[in-house]
Amino acid sequence: MITPAFAAPLAPVTVAKQLDNPRQLGLTTDGTLIIAESGTGGDDCAVVDGDEVCVGTTAAVSVVRRPSKAENVLAERVVTGLLSESGPGGFGATGNDGASARTLDRIFVAKDVDVPDGITGLPEEQEGKLLRAAAGRPPAVVADIRAFETANDPDGQGVESNPYAVLDLGDRVLVADAAGNDILAVDDRGRISVFAVLPHVTGGACDSRPNQGGSFCDPVPTSLTLSRDGDIIVGGLGSLVPGAGRVWELDRRTGAIQQTWTGFTGVTGAAQDQAGNLYVSELFGGANRTGQLVFVPKNGARVVLSVPAPAGVVVDQPGNVYVAVNSMSPGTGTGTPGSDGQVWRLTKRSF
Template identity: 30%
Template sequence: MAYPPTRQVAPLCVVAVTALLSGCNLVSPPVVHQGTVLAQGLNGPQGVYVTADGTLWITDSGVGGSGTFTSPGGPGSTEPTINRYGETARLVRVSPSGVTTNVATLTSVVGAEGAEGASRVVELSGTLYVTTGHWGADSSIARLPKTASLLRLDGTTTTEVANLWAYEQGNDPDKQGADSHPYGLAAGPDGKLWVTDAGGNDLLRVDPATGAVTLAAVFDNLPNANPGPGIPPSSQAVPTGIAFLNDGAAYVSLLPGFPFTPGSSKVVRVASDGSKTDYATGLSMTTDLKTGPDGNLYAVQLGQFGEQGPTPGTGSVVRIKAGGVKETVLGGLDTPTGLAFNQNGDAFIAVGGAAAPGTGQVRRWDQLTRKTAITPAALAQPQSTRAEP
């Protein structure tokens, strides 16, 4: 979905946004010579989840479709955006034996920020739930069904649990205009589903039994260090990943919008009373946050942002220890977006999440939680010469 000119670009199609603003063409990423390929040919994979029996679930953005509608133009534009939509987003299952099945299709919209469809998937009490879609005010049609919402998987069909666009439209917690992009999703220790709304800049708690939505926190804009011509004084927080530690607090990764300043991303601790404190700072373009079986947080960084978007091969996974201490454990990734762990500490990572359609993959890195930190010198090596982790 396109943002009105006053809004900052939200997370996950930043490559497409940059290409549109600069007139550049999207470049397919080079092959990542690390990990084991479990799924490929994906169209902007965003989320991964692994069940106890080893089944892998993947959310895919899709490629839009033949339907069209208009919405307000993106940043700096006075012309409306023409969006294309269709049922091309997918929820994909990969069995423990490696058999891939498209279990359900969902709405995919291609607009100013590229394709947006299925976002994240998680299991709660044996049932799978999915965040999907993005919707904003002043579109030329009413909200597409099951867009900007939380869904439940029932066999091979999906049922809407909560219409998060309706909540955003009725409340607009950040007071920056109604805009909802339910993205991050986690099963909380309270038995509720927790959702980060990357468009609404807030953290929501959803009762899976009733669909009731409760506001847990709102994230204020973050100041930019060097505002000036073309650089706004602040950027929207854009919450992405969410995870829990044993203290009962929610930990949320923020990916500030344009100009995507390196080091401006961070992880915020949200206490049960809604109060917020910085837990880890100095991150860059953080797209996901998960708790490993070792009890540490792991953050996914999309990559170093340049004039043509994230530089290929600069994405990474950062281990965040107690006290916010950071160490990179995996580098050389191409626009990684989602992360999951099994109990062995094996990592399942969606790569190519902001790359050309058909180039997305999910790869496995065995026992990543046991890997030692990568030194800055090793991280600086070209991908072709970097040692396997």
């Protein structure tokens, strides 16, 4: 009897390296890879609630042209001067968590930074806003996401806002407000409307988790991509409760939920390929809680690949999968080789 030979999985390829806390990924219409870098904070520091917070304008939007061929490149920063905050050393920075662009003349950025009281000289007008920029040009405010949350509180759980992911649809821009548990739509005049309020997560540990007078987990949307048929794929952190992470497919026109995938932990990215397969980043997934990418085939069992602290995921037309890696690390790394912020390229044959 002849035993069939099984090909070994294809190892991921490092596309870009030395990135500062890379988060959301996207692709322009011509296939350029968009990378949101949350930066490394800055030189102005203050103590906030007992923790030292350092702020600056180190966040950026970077690009890699022809990413399907690139290996170990330094990404080109096309938008700079964006607010960033972190602890000393630039680890786990918050700032430019989301970026989306159809062309490099129209780049949208979601910002969530609070400049501590007493620190001046920074662009505080960016705080909690949707920004628009073009390559090589400074950003401008498009819409005030925090102000909309303050005035409307769509999920009814009290005012809390964290604009985290963004998706340019051409006729409007979607913004995932992670703390607000909703997806907002911004038109070309900067007017904001509610696209979808995501449902509470119940079942398992969430049924015994006190929350807003009940027992449930917040959905916490952290990622936005297009589905294979042009609808919206949303990833939800699920409050980091094991198994409470969710991925939803929403109708592009109405925001209605069309499909739900369950059983994830800490979703920070989700994308679908043209065959209907799903790729999901789990920030603290895996046996050692160091992170993994989950391959959810259209038909069949899930398979996982160990990926350190993954964030944004996007898939191109040929089926190349790009994932942000070491998403809580500065470009200088954490002291061990390969610990810098990176983007990897892989395919379903990598699992």
